[in-house]
Amino acid sequence: MDMDKTKLLFGDFDQNLSLIQNEFSVDVILRDDELRIIGDDDNASMAHKVIDMLVKKLDDEGGISSHTVDYAIRLVRDGEDKKTAELIGVIITTARGKVIRCKTLGQKKYIDAIKNNEVVFAIGPAGTGKTYLAMAMAIKAFKNKEVNRIVLTRPAVEAGEKLGFLPGDLQDKVDPYLRPLYDALYDIMGVENFQKNMEKGLIEVAPLAYMRGRTLDDSYIILDEAQNTTPEQMKMFLTRLGFGSKAIITGDVTQIDLPRGRFSGLKEVEDILKDINGIDFIHLGEKDVVRHKLVQHIIKAYEKYEEENAGNNESFIE
Secondary structure, X not given: OOHHHHHHHHOHHHHHHHHHHHHHOOEEEEEOOEEEEEOOHHHHHHHHHHHHHHHHHHHHHOOOOHHHHHHHHHHHHOOOHHHHHHHOOOOEEXXXXXXXXXXXXXXXXXXXXXXXXXXXXXXXXXXXXXHHXXXXXXXXXXXXXXXXXXXXXXXXXXXXHHHHOOOOOHHHHHHHHHHHHHHHHHHHHOHHHHHHXXXXXXXXXXXXXXXXXXXXOOXXXXXXXXXXXXXXXXXXXXXXEOOOOEEEEEEXXXXXXXXXXXXXXXXXXXXXXXOOOOEEEEEOOXXXXXXXXXXXXXXXXXXXXXXXXXXXXXXXXX
16 A cells, blocks of 8 residues: 555544554554554454455545544444445535535435435434435436426424514525525535526525425425424425426424424324335434534434433423
């Protein structure tokens, strides 16, 4: 292994190497362009598998992040290291030249579901890439002329009294709820390209209430924060689907902001639609979180707490 590749593999100040050595209690020594792993046989074998995975990722991506190292370690620990070949490949390249790829097996399953179904539900915690990857696939389909427009929507939960106190017209009032969608569009498509297509009506970002009474043909439709829809709103949205269209619904059922007494449409929809061909449900978990490592630990701690206190909190779930 040449020195330039070794530096990229080991990371700044050998941080990637330190993660591997500390995780498996081994020493990794570079001597005469050859890596030697010293330690318990089982641990040395796992460390070797991780390094092999990282070398392949390095050849594909040209760099290694600490998240990639953490995820490789987890896959080896879970005996899923042979599946990493599935993660090689590009979804789309952003306006700034950043390459978007699947970073976890859960994300790869999500992308495959989008390719193979007309309606896909992505349910999971923050940081799993639900919205961003849906946006990337929408823009890719738009660029490839598979659809004529992109429609992005979110429920504005506070569309009652609190929004009424904000200045400006209705669009000004709902824009704060739609800001994360704008941010993703800017990042992937570029501000100028986004604004040009927005002015032409080829990209629409609107609150969910604007979808009522419409039929959307030849469109890529994304419903974000779907845990904050009521059952009636969810049914209304799903019946907007027209010919040549695809719908992606994303949400996190642990972060429902609906008023007490209102049930989330996302929580019941899987029971209603699970047996319909062309509809798929993808559940992402803390393993698929691609933010700071602490976010994974936070999500896991909350899941444990909620499981332990499920009986005490039933009246507060909705």
